[in-house]
Amino acid sequence: MGENGGFLFPNDLHILWQLMIVMYPYVTGLVAGAFILSSLYHVFHRDELRPIGRLALVASLGFLLFAPFTLLLHLGHPERCYNTLVTPNLSSAMAMFGFIYAGYMTLLLAEIWLVHRQDIITLASRSTGIKRTFYKCLALGVYDVSPESRKVDHGVLLILAGIGIPGAAFLHGYVGFIFGAVKANPWWSTPLMPIIFLCSAIVSGIAMVIILYSIGLKFSNRKIDAPCMQSLARWLWMFVLISITLELLEIMTLAYEAAEEWEIIGPLLGDQLAFSFIGIQIFLGAMVPIILLGIVVLMSRYLTDQIRNTLCFVASLLLLLQVFAMRWNVVIGGQIFSKSMRGFREHYTPGLFDKEGIALAIAIFVLPLLFIILFNRVLPVFEQPDEQLSTDTGTPSE
Amino acid sequence: MPTIPVSNSECGGGCGGAPSAGTRRDFLKQGAKALGASVATIILCDMTDLTKMAEASGATPQRANLFADGYDWTKHSYVYLVDIRKCIGCGSCVRACSRENNVPPAHFRTWVERYRVSRSGEAVIDSTNGGMDGFEPSQTGLDITKAFFFPKLCCHCTHTPCVQLCPVCASYRTVDGVVLVDETRCIGCGYCVQACPYGSRFIHPETHTASKCTLCYHRITKGMTTACVQACPVEARMLGDMKQVGDKVAEIIATQRVLILQPELLTDPNCYYLGLTKEAR
Known part of the structure; x- marks a missing residue:
């Protein structure tokens, strides 16, 4: 018997995919979202986003570095994880992770290197001793800073970022596909799942960059670029509207069709997930930010910079929460009901210090932020105020 | 192509120099x-x-220590038949399976469900401890018009999602039609557990790998039957072989009104049911 007296299959008593599997799509979503945001500048030449062009890439790398830990902490045999690379099942969505991850990491590193190449050479030439050796290593033996070389850099960067967009879409679309491909689970099994995951990934990526940009500049006592923030708010507003529309459309379709699966999904959303779905994912996490960002986008001429920045910051925080709630509601929600479709499993609360507990989840979220701080000590994540437009290899105007 | 040596004199402050795109x-x-x-x-x-x-998986099958010498898996194609009308819910099959395969407590490679259906179509279903200890009589408060026991196990599907989704090929289907797990390869991700529509897989609490009904592969490849079939006192469970001429189960499947579970998923199960009703799933 389940919690509500419904019938559970005897093997269906516990939630198998726990907090780390919630963190996995959340963290990879931040990777893909931040990357796509950076591409708006590097590929689509949205010059107003220049101040966050580098930050978005480095944030993407930071979260990408720690994304595999979510899976490793979940696996029953993490020491065998190499099997996914050595003997992958080519018909399994999950087996593609290693390849997509490795490819994406290569691409991201190459792009970050190209973006920072001029800085690396400058720093190598200005420093001495071990520091100098370090920067020389980072330069990979290439010290050409001529205008021609910058042009080549920019061309390569454009190609890499261009490849990176479908790459990012694929990286996160496939995470959605992992769930969407489970036909045994009516809450997961929808062709919309990859698109919903991708849209919410972009939302979380932009929201994270807004937060990092706001805090980063606050600590370095610099002024937030108003056109940049305004543009970020506009993009974020658009993607959150698309994201929430898709999420609601899927549920409306399920409810309207009222097929067999709605008998279990209806009570799941209205009762079991009432707080995290209706309360967080829909109202606090989506409706409130939509209003806040709507104010920023539609009433921009009446806003002071401080009000705009505050509204964007609060909306971004809420949207990070919304996307986390969405991942929770998909991953945990999809397991709360038994495959008998007649009952709900025992309530799941993650432990604090478990292998898949809250402490490690927080660590996986915080470590990329520390990485960004560390990276900023080595190479500037924010462009220096005195830098001319022409010094950035990623400048579209070149 | 010349390159700019990194020295304060030549490259300080990001100065230009001879191009070296090469x-x-x-x-x-x-x-x-x-x-x-x-x-x-x-x-x-x-x-x-x-x-x-x-x-x-070809004509010379020798997957490491999977079965004894002399067994030819190309000459068999196993199927399983459950006659719901015969099951008395004694739980002997669940106990036999548990002992034979050392199944951990509170996990089940096979189990029995009890269905009690009222005149209005409301179903009360239970399977306390997988039906291992049989079923205690109890009152439902409903006008029960139909009741039956419903034994379940892995359906050993031909197009099984668990094999399709396993990222490391640890789940596989043998030539003679049995879905197995290679415990030495399984990474314990649980994807197959999520993928099984019938709830027949679980993660073993000690080995941390996927576990499921093997159709007592260690027995049937020696010419024996499964532990659950052997333990059933009323022949509600039967193991058949579609490649054996005159096989009783093959004959029933070919001639009688057998049904499979969740046919809409097109997993093509090899576990057939006699006496399945619309409430059962």
């Missing part, structure tokens, strides 16, 4: 070659492994 181009070329070689190596390793697996 150096970078060379670097990119070498990088691309290295990447290509790595990918090719991985694909080759993968193909080598797949070739080995193909050999293992």
